[in-house]
Amino acid sequence: MSAPRGFTLLEVLVALLILGLAVxxxxxxxxxxxxxxxxxxxxxxAVLLAERLARATEPLAPGVQSGQEGAMTWERxxxxxxxxxxxxxxxxPPPELLALTVTVRWDAGRSLELASLRLAPxxxxxxxxEASR
Numbered sequence: 001m002s003a004p005r006g007f008t009l010l011e012v013l014v015a016l017l018i019l020g021l022a023v024x025x026x027x028x029x030x031x032x033x034x035x036x037x038x039x040x041x042x043x044x045x046a047v048l049l050a051e052r053l054a055r056a057t058e059p060l061a062p063g064v065q066s067g068q069e070g071a072m073t074w075e076r077x078x079x080x081x082x083x084x085x086x087x088x089x090x091x092x093p094p095p096e097l098l099a100l101t102v103t104v105r106w107d108a109g110r111s112l113e114l115a116s117l118r119l120a121p122x123x124x125x126x127x128x129x130e131a132s133r
Contacts, residue, residue, distance in 0.1 A: 043110075049069060049104050050074070050103075050112055054076075063077075064076070072104050072106040074105075080099075082097070083097045096119070096120045099116075102114045
């Protein structure tokens with residue numbers, strides 16, 4: 001009987017090659033995961049900014065506003081939308097329907113748009129004011 005032999009050089013090289021490929025794949029997956037975490041964080045930050053800008057439009061005034069916060073630029077548009085007569089209340093001033101759009105841009109070409117409709121009470125044209133009484 002012959003004495004047991006160890007691994008051949010070829011077997012050791014194949015094992016190291018397989019181990020090296022596995023380690024490189026795991027490192028690439030980890031790096032991709034970190035990139036996705038950053039993208040998700042930026043997206044969440046853009047959503048929070050857009051929601052804050054949409055809520056901060058009281059009183060609503062038609063027009064366009066823009067600005068920058070950190071690495072993000074934003075634009076808020078408020079425009080009146082016609083309300084059909086059948087949707088107006090029978091007594092009292094008719095409401096004013098406004099279209100609100102907030103667009104947030106960051107990085108190269110990434111953007112988020114939040115759109116909503118808001119009701120704003122319309123002042124009655126003939127209503128007496130406190131000062132005129």
